[in-house]
Amino acid sequence: MTDRSQCFAKARRVVVKVGSNVLTASRGLNVDVLRSISQQIHGLMEGGREVILVSSGAMAAGMRRLELASRPVEIPKRQATAAVGQAGLIMEYEQVFETFGKSVAQVLLTQEDLSNRRRFLNARNTLNTLIDWGVLPIINENDTVAVEEIKFGDNDNLSAMITLLMDADILINLTDMDGLFTKDPRTSSDAELIPEVRSITKKIEALAGDIPGALGTGGMGSKLRAAKKTMVAGIPMVIARGTRPEVLTDLFAGKDLGTFFVPGTVRLRSRKCWIAFNLKPKGQLVLDSGASEAVLRRGKSLLPGGIVGVEGEFSMGAPVRLTDSRGHEIGVGLCNYASADVRRIMGLKTAQIREALGYKPYDEVVHRDNLAITSDEKQP
Numbered sequence: 025m026t027d028r029s030q031c032f033a034k035a036r037r038v039v040v041k042v043g044s045n046v047l048t049a050s051r052g053l054n055v056d057v058l059r060s061i062s063q064q065i066h067g068l069m070e071g072g073r074e075v076i077l078v079s080s081g082a083m084a085a086g087m088r089r090l091e092l093a094s095r096p097v098e099i100p101k102r103q104a105t106a107a108v109g110q111a112g113l114i115m116e117y118e119q120v121f122e123t124f125g126k127s128v129a130q131v132l133l134t135q136e137d138l139s140n141r142r143r144f145l146n147a148r149n150t151l152n153t154l155i156d157w158g159v160l161p162i163i164n165e166n167d168t169v170a171v172e173e174i175k176f177g178d179n180d181n182l183s184a185m186i187t188l189l190m191d192a193d194i195l196i197n198l199t200d201m202d203g204l205f206t207k208d209p210r211t212s213s214d215a216e217l218i219p220e221v222r223s224i225t226k227k228i229e230a231l232a233g234d235i236p237g238a239l240g241t242g243g244m245g246s247k248l249r250a251a252k253k254t255m256v257a258g259i260p261m262v263i264a265r266g267t268r269p270e271v272l273t274d275l276f277a278g279k280d281l282g283t284f285f286v287p288g289t290v291r292l293r294s295r296k297c298w299i300a301f302n303l304k305p306k307g308q309l310v311l312d313s314g315a316s317e318a319v320l321r322r323g324k325s326l327l328p329g330g331i332v333g334v335e336g337e338f339s340m341g342a343p344v345r346l347t348d349s350r351g352h353e354i355g356v357g358l359c360n361y362a363s364a365d366v367r368r369i370m371g372l373k374t375a376q377i378r379e380a381l382g383y384k385p386y387d388e389v390v391h392r393d394n395l396a397i398t399s400d401e402k403q404p
């Protein structure tokens with residue numbers, strides 16, 4: 025069983041995400057909360073932890089700075105508002121950390137920056153260097169250039185991706201609620217806090233509305249989608265109230281605050297997370313029950329003999345989804361053969377590949393090293 029206090033005690037690299045509603049007051053940024061969270065982060069850093077901050081609040085700060093009563097509808101105006109707000113946001117962090125003798129760095133990212141392997145590795149090197157220097161990286165989505173399809177969608181997702189790709193040990197999502205409730209507490213006074221979630225079932229998903237607070241973006245739904253990713257990757261996530269005094273300090277002192285999302289037992293490392301969550305699968309391989317079992321529970325590579333179906337057209341090296349015969353996703357992997365070749369060798373023994381194709385570069389259709397298991401069915 026995963027012990028929550030152990031997860032906190034052992035966490036060396038920590039990602040903290042702070043939502044817009046936490047950081048905003050009626051007349052602009054809530055500087056008191058920003059200072060309090062910064063102070064606690066500084067405490068964690070002083071205690072030897074590596075911290076990465078994902079901070080929302082640019083749009084909210086910009087709206088207040090420009091005296092806009094509501095969020096602009098047109099995308100360029102939204103982007104311009106966030107650009108104004110980001111400056112004030114980072115300036116505030118900069119000033120607070122200066123009083124601790126520490127530096128902060130602004131890192132603005134788009135989805136593209138993570139899905140392009142070379143750009144991602146550049147970003148990761150930069151983040152690791154900042155951490156080595158004892159500088160706090162403060163990440164936000166690059167709202168000025170990120171529109172529609174290249175948008176992370178929200179910082180809940182961005183913070184989960186950063187947690188996975190930076191091999192962090194825990195994700196703390198600070199919002200304007202004490203955690204996940206049985207109903208939306210904004211509309212239901214009898215809502216009760218759920219202290220622990222072991223699996224994101226349909227029932228759990230149904231509790232969360234996608235309607236965010238006045239200044240937020242994704243609502244509780246996007247936090248659950250983020251938790252799903254970290255849990256599959258074997259990393260715990262917590263949702264807690266960012267305005268609670270000493271929230272971070274208390275969490276690391278072992279207090280049972282917020283909602284704890286229990287991680288899966290197998291830890292997926294950065295490269296496999298990148299395969300699982302950043303690449304768009306180009307096709308699908310359907311596995312028979314023996315191959316599903318071998319891949320899911322026995323840590324095996326996928327051989328041609330266990331494949332019963334191929335969907336889509338893809339070239340060698342393409343990312344593909346692996347499903348069982350009921351269509352449930354087992355994982356995502358890089359395919360050693362093009363779709364046309366997989367169709368010719370599926371169901372065959374590895375010794376028959378050369379005969380069927382005239383060549384045999386690999387025994388495995390998907391090698392274990394290039395396969396990320398995304399099913400939350402219990403693995404060994």
Ligand SMILES: Nc1ncnc2c1ncn2[C@@H]1O[C@H](COP(=O)(O)OP(=O)(O)O)[C@@H](O)[C@H]1O
Pocket residue numbers: 042043044045046080198199200201203204205206207208209210231232233234235236237238239240241242243244245
């Ligand atoms: N079951 C639920 N439990 C807690 N909050 C919920 C639930 N369903 C919907 N919400 C809403 O989600 C909001 C938090 O999401 P959001 O506004 O996107 O926050 P943030 O700015 O921190 O990302 C809360 O203000 C709350 O009203």
Ligand SMILES: N[C@@H](CCC(=O)OP(=O)(O)O)C(=O)O
Pocket residue numbers: 042043044045079080081082083084106164165167177178179180236239240241242243
């Ligand atoms: N990039 C946006 C953040 C949008 C966002 O995800 O907000 P939130 O749901 O409050 O975390 C901003 O800084 O305003």
